[in-house]
Amino acid sequence: MTATNNREGLTFCKFRRFISLPFFPEKTTTYFTVQRFTDISSEQLMFDKIEGLLLDADGVLGPQGCKKFPEENVCHALSLQASGLKVAIFTNADDNRFQQFTDIPVVRNVPAKPNPKGFDYAARQVLNVTDPKKVCMVGDNYVTDGGAVDAGMKFIYVEPIKNGAEKLIHRITRRFALYCAQRQSNR
Secondary structure, three states, X not given: OOOOOOOOOOOHHHHHHHHHOOOOHHHHOOOEEEOOHHHOOHHHHHHOOOOEEEEOOXXXXXXXXXXXXXXXXXXXXXXXXXXXXXXXXXXXXXXXXXXXXXXXXXXXXXXXXXXXXHHHHHHHHHHOOOOHHHEEEEEOOOOOHHHHHHHOOEEEEEOOOOOOOOOHHHHHHHHHHHHHHHHHHXX
């Protein structure tokens, strides 16, 4: 499987998902929402028969573009894995900065999120989980990370960590998608 050339830039798949959110509110279905990544409970996930987690990096594990991730998030990712969950990092950003996450694989060389083919590959080939309903994508963006819903997975929304160097267009699309999700949850 080959990656798209510009994983962080605008792709047709991202654009299509973005413009569809107001018209197809089910695309913003959220398994649950947490304020911080460390609020995710392995006990709850295992009770619900979740087998695997795909973790977004920027905004979830650390601020946008960080090279050193907060120790509490590194420890939590490792503890989720130690609890028996299969864990991998799935990001559209630079994926050569995860040395702190020993023994947690990084999904590489796949189509960028929200392309369902990338999610499918990550679940089947990296996590070794064949049933997408048993996988959660943990992310802070309903456009990219929320694409897991289109692949049959569950989506856990984490309020983004601030203080990163996020591009204006990303901030705007993230906020618009969050607005669409909030409208859906109020129905």
